[in-house]
Amino acid sequence: MSAAMNQSPVASPKADIILSARGLTKRFSGFTAVDSVDLDIKRGTIHALIGPNGAGKTTCFNLLTKFLQPSAGKITLNDRDITRLSAADISRRGLVRSFQISAVFPQLSVLENVRIALQRRRGDSFDFWRPEKVLSAYDEEASARVEEVGLSSHLHEPAGELSYGRKRALEIATTLALEPEMLLLDEPMAGMAQEDVGRISALIRKISANRTILMVEHNLSVVADLSDQITVLARGQVLAEGTYEDVSQDERVVEAYIGAGHE
Ligand SMILES: Nc1ncnc2c1ncn2[C@@H]1O[C@H](COP(=O)(O)OP(=O)(O)OP(=O)(O)O)[C@@H](O)[C@H]1O
Numbered sequence: 001m002s003a004a005m006n007q008s009p010v011a012s013p014k015a016d017i018i019l020s021a022r023g024l025t026k027r028f029s030g031f032t033a034v035d036s037v038d039l040d041i042k043r044g045t046i047h048a049l050i051g052p053n054g055a056g057k058t059t060c061f062n063l064l065t066k067f068l069q070p071s072a073g074k075i076t077l078n079d080r081d082i083t084r085l086s087a088a089d090i091s092r093r094g095l096v097r098s099f100q101i102s103a104v105f106p107q108l109s110v111l112e113n114v115r116i117a118l119q120r121r122r123g124d125s126f127d128f129w130r131p132e133k134v135l136s137a138y139d140e141e142a143s144a145r146v147e148e149v150g151l152s153s154h155l156h157e158p159a160g161e162l163s164y165g166r167k168r169a170l171e172i173a174t175t176l177a178l179e180p181e182m183l184l185l186d187e188p189m190a191g192m193a194q195e196d197v198g199r200i201s202a203l204i205r206k207i208s209a210n211r212t213i214l215m216v217e218h219n220l221s222v223v224a225d226l227s228d229q230i231t232v233l234a235r236g237q238v239l240a241e242g243t244y245e246d247v248s249q250d251e252r253v254v255e256a257y258i259g260a261g262h263e
Contacts, residue, residue, distance in 0.1 A: 015043075016042055016043050017040045017041065017042060017043065017079075018041055018042070018043040018077065018078060018181070018182055018212050019039075019040075019041040019064065019075070019076070019077055019095065019182060019212070019214070020039065020040050020041070020075070020076045021037055021038060021039040021063075021064065021073060021074070021075050021076075022038055022073055022074045023036050023037075023038065023072055023073040023074065024036070024037040024038075024039070024060065024063055024064075024070055024072075024073035024074075024075065025037070025070060025071050025072040025073050026056075026059050026060075026063055026068060026070055026071050027071045032236055033056050033059040033236050034056045034059050034060050034063060034070075034236045035056075035235070035236035035237045036072075036073070036237065037056075037060060037073070037233070037236075037237065037238055038238065039060075039064075039231060039238070041182070041212060041214055041229075042212070042228070042229065043212050044210075044211075044212055045212060045213075045228040045229055046204070046205075046208050046212075046213045046215070046226050046227050046228050046229075047212075047213065047214045047215075047227065047228065047229045047230070047231070048214075048215050048216075048217055048223045048226070048227040048229075048230045048231070049061065049214065049215070049216045049217075049230075049231050049233065050216075050217065050218075050220070050223055050230060050231070050232055050233070050247075051232050051233035051234050051239070051256070052234060052256055052257050052259070055233040055234050055235065055236070055256075056233050056235070056236040056237075057216045057233055058186070058216065059236075060233065061184065061186055061214075061216050063075070064095075064184065064214070065087060065090070065095070065097040065184055066082070066085060066086055066087040066089075066090055067087055067097075069084075070083065077090060077093055077094075077095055077182075078093075078094075080093075082095075091178060091180075094179070094180055094181030094182060095180065095181070095182045095184070096175055096178045096180035096182070096183055096184070097175075097183075097184045097186070098171060098172060098175040098183060098184065098185045098186065098188070103171060103174070104159045104160075104167055104170055104171055104174065105159060106158065106159050106160025107158055107159075107160060108158065108159060109155065109156045109157060109158055109159065110146055110151055110154050110155050110156070110157055110159055110162070110170055110173075111139065111142050111143065111146060111155045111156060113159050113170060113173075113174055114142040114145045114146055114170070114173050114174055114177055115138045115139065115142040116174075117173075117174035117175070117177035117178060118138045118141055118142055118145075118177045119138060120177075120178070121177060121178045121179060141177075142177070143155065145173045145176055145177050146170075146173055148173065148176065148206075148207070149169040149170065149172055149173040149176070149203055149207075150169060150199075150203065151166060151169055151170060151173065154166060163196070164191060164192065164193065164196060165192060165193065165195070165196030165199055165200060168188065168192065168196070168200055169199070169200065169203055172188075172203060172204075172207065176207060180211060181211065181212065182211065182212040182213070182214065183207070183211055183212070183213050183214075184213075184214050184215070185204070185213060185214070185215035185216070185217075186215075186216055187215075187216055187217055187218060188200055188204060188215060188217060189201075189217060189218070189219045189222050190218070197219065197222060201222055201225060201226060204226055205226060208226075220248075223244060224244040224248070227243075227244060228243070229241070229242070229243065230242065230243065230244055230246075230247050232247050232250075232253050232256070234252075234253075234256040239252055239253060239256055240252060240253050
């Protein structure tokens, strides 16, 4: 077999793994918040990172999205080493972190918020003073993104006047404008009223159709409902992995949650 054939992505046993971490470790002045974590995220799945308070989920998430540099370990995206790349570099490579609601410009309309995200993707300057004609060239695509998240009837409403759940949907639309191959969601249900939890869950399921999603989420019924695969962290280490059924029946997981004062 030729070398070229050997390198074919189809032939690679890792072809179905989009994001991978090996020995991922983060120490904060002597305290190890993330300790030798191995993680494989399968392409096209919804993968949840869960664990009791202080387990290291946020730190792990920040390492994978390059908001923190690891003390040790390796991260690969589509088999390429991204350990030393910046957050902006990996976002250009299709790994995009969804920002919290504060990333939405409250005075600007829903459409304008998505339009700015599209400009950012195209490398256009973050310029509010562009001629209207240039900006409106983005409108068609921005409208499509807005429709995708179910906000078409709020297109011209200032983002600041949207309900909390709709702000989250808008924030997801601005993230989709960056055309992520993989989306990382940091506690998408945080602060949501019960009726919004259902809507945002349905939205996450919808946008997962042709993407990979990794989320840190405390709401375990959402995790049970959405996730194909779950990694449970405790004290910075991987405690268990599998489907919700697998991990929820694992005694070590139950003990870790009870020990940390969760119900
Ligand atoms: N910048 C930092 N400096 C020192 N210690 C930190 C820092 N960031 C996190 N830690 C510690 O690392 C541990 C893991 O924190 P992390 O926020 O990653 O956990 P978590 O699982 O996201 O918790 P929670 O569910 O409460 O958000 C905690 O003990 C925390 O106090």
